[in-house]
Amino acid sequence: MVVLGWVSYRVQTRPIGISGKGVLGSRLWAAKRVLWRRELGCFNQLSVPTEKEVVGPGKGVLVEERMARSKGQTLNAVIVRINRWCIGVMMCAMFVMVFANVVTRYCLGFSIAAAEEIPTFLMIWVTYLGAGLALREGRLASIDVLQDRLPTKLRSLLRISLGVVMGAFFLLLSWYGVGLVILGWSQETFALMIPRGIPYLVVPIGAVLFVVHLIFFFRMWVRKDWDRNLAEVHLDTGEINGK
């Protein structure tokens, strides 16, 4: 396992410095400022903050470059894109079903039992399929106070072994998850009457997906270099569309 960790750390040598011009980023930001100015015009003695003041120096460009990077056609980017798309569709389906159930109950007077069960399963699918993306974006909270005090070399070594522990845990989980699916295949779910093994499938699939994300992300995990692009980009584009 440790060897595997080292290998994947060494192999991923893509440069990730802050370079390139933030053409798109600055255009977005300009539009955002225009909007803010209009919206917040009432704050008399104030002017609207500039990009550097909110995002911090240099970070805006980094966002921009990461956006370009995630648009590449590498296997890594394809996996991320498909994964994100799956999450979005599932969230959407979840919402539509629950909301439709509310509407039918109060307007038409009946409700569908499956419309409680399917969204619940979808939520679990979103959780396990989204775990890898959450890792990439640095959203899995951890206590780094102690490791931040270590010298750089030792700290990378610690983070490498933590990554390996994480990988091992999810590999074990996927193994036992397969067992759970087999066990659940002979039972039926409450409302849908399908084998319980079908919703259980998410445990092995999600665990393997997490390991795949971890392998692609390993170098950045060691450096704590999160994929923050997605959140910030989505906040930016809206301001433009909002005009």
Add this chain to the structure above:
Amino acid sequence: MSAFLFLVFFVTLAAGLPVAICMGAAGMAAVLVGGKFPALVVPQHLFNGISSFPLMAVPFFVLAADLMTASGITASLMRFANNLVGHIKGGLGHVNVLVSMLFSGVSGSALADAAGPGAIEMTMMRKAGYDKAYAGALSATTATIGPIIPPSILMVVYAISDARVTVAGLFLAGVVPGLLLGLALSATNHCLSARKGYIFRSRRPSLSELGKSFVSAAPALGLPAVIMGGILGGIFTPTEAAAVAVAYSIFLGCVVLRTLNMRRLMDVFIQSGVTSAAVLLIVSMASIFSWLLTLLQVPQRIAWEISNLTNSPAVVMLMVAIAVFLCGMVIDTLPALIILVPVLGPLVDKFNIDPLYFAITVVLNLTIGLVTPPVGPVLFVISTVGNIKFEDLVKAVVPFILAEIVVLGLVILFPPLSTTLPRVLGFAK
């Protein structure tokens, strides 16, 4: 087995493994080493731990808040707040508090508040001449009002881990402490602004300006009314209310304000999906951990030990408050909540404490932990977004933490503060 559970958990936690995975890994290690159960119980608990319809309120509240932020309604909330209190001494500070209180009626989480309106407020305060660290500290502490004023993700999770309380009861119980928290932070800001000479204020708005800004903020202000009215009126379950809130925000963004289109909607869905995944993964992994804790009778042992020490509920509350505060300082709020609720639960029965009152003190206490060093997630967000040195921020945040502790003390000393509202409206015994 129990030794192994705690050993793995604390070692990986201290090393910096994500908290969710610490709990899962410790649970799996204990099951494998203990050998009493087939390893299949691990994936089974992970799955069943979040296989709950009420829990779905969490992703929906996340989604509603993200949609609100994305549709730009936050800006009109800010304009309204500025017109309302901006002309008072220390004006922008009060605006900061008020916006957080209004926004917390939309979102359920403190991090959403810190990263959304918090970041903008902080920048504006700084431009107006407030000290960098002071502006950051105020924005960080006001963000912690979010989980106290309903709706609140923390309370939804609490109600799922403790059958004695309902989501509606908890939401109602949080109203008064939340308002108190806002008042306390405003008062602190007033005193500090006066002392530091922050006298900047906006011009007093004319009545028509105030009215106009109210009209543009009204859709956002209507959302908490829809959520709470629906839940309290018995029309929706909390999950359904959250789904209605999502529908309301989509309608607002796509039809009324026209700031959202299909592509952008999909982006928001994805983003909130990932955020919810991070939250629910903790709940899922914690379920195997707390199942093992219960199996090993840890909660009962703790309750027994404490009942040997004292039999006064007041002393117990004090001990619990200190223990929870210390936990909140080092562990993130949600995992701390999920681990502590089953552990402390038996105390409620043993000492005959009102479960709602107990729940509010625990939630309030843990949210203070969001801004206490060494592990204060909101402080991290603010220091990253605002480019403030963590140490400076910690120094500046101390008076606000003290104000929050005073509020916590009041809520602990006077149970009616939290229990009256739910009792009057019939959501508690």
